[in-house]
Amino acid sequence: MDLILMRHGKAELRSDAKPDFERELTSIGRKKIKQAARGLACSLYKGREVQIWTSPAVRTLQTAELLRLAFGKKCKLHVADAILEGKLADLQAEWQKSPSPDVVIVVGHEPTMSEWTEKLSGAALLFRPGSAASIQLEEPEQTIGSLGWFMRVGVMAGLAPLAASQRRQRS
Numbered sequence: 071m072d073l074i075l076m077r078h079g080k081a082e083l084r085s086d087a088k089p090d091f092e093r094e095l096t097s098i099g100r101k102k103i104k105q106a107a108r109g110l111a112c113s114l115y116k117g118r119e120v121q122i123w124t125s126p127a128v129r130t131l132q133t134a135e136l137l138r139l140a141f142g143k144k145c146k147l148h149v150a151d152a153i154l155e156g157k158l159a160d161l162q163a164e165w166q167k168s169p170s171p172d173v174v175i176v177v178g179h180e181p182t183m184s185e186w187t188e189k190l191s192g193a194a195l196l197f198r199p200g201s202a203a204s205i206q207l208e209e210p211e212q213t214i215g216s217l218g219w220f221m222r223v224g225v226m227a228g229l230a231p232l233a234a235s236q237r238r239q240r241s
Contacts, residue, residue, distance in 0.1 A: 076202035079103035107140035109229030
């Protein structure tokens with residue numbers, strides 16, 4: 071199983087006007103995640119069975135939905151409180167009960183994504199908004215895997231093939 075840990079896209083700034091749980095992606099955050107999702111879906115995981123697991127916070131739900139749209143209708147979305155709570159063992163127990171897809175994308179928050187990456191692969195990484203890391207697990211029951219890749223949102227976006235209109239503009 072390829073486990074992708076991904077931080078949500080760029081979100082609204084914290085303020086007293088809105089609880090942290092309700093902060094949304096900015097328009098730039100949406101645009102970058104949409105491009106990154108297209109890069110992942112078109113280049114790395116085309117034709118593979120993908121599930122998306124997300125924290126229930128608004129910004130992660132928005133990020134997960136943009137990923138789901140890029141991967142298509144067959145891609146299942148699952149909301150897990152364990153992601154918001156930072157409970158990796160609970161999350162692992164949940165995904166071990168479900169049918170094992172080729173790829174599981176977990177959309178969460180910092181510092182949880184960094185902590186989980188280090189715990190699962192030994193790699194100490196800092197996740198900026200939209201960053202993602204791939205950890206290969208031989209079996210969903212494994213608690214230690216190996217880091218496959220780590221990319222920032224712009225690099226993932228660059229994986230997507232250019233649309234015909236963009237190719238004409240660059241020529």
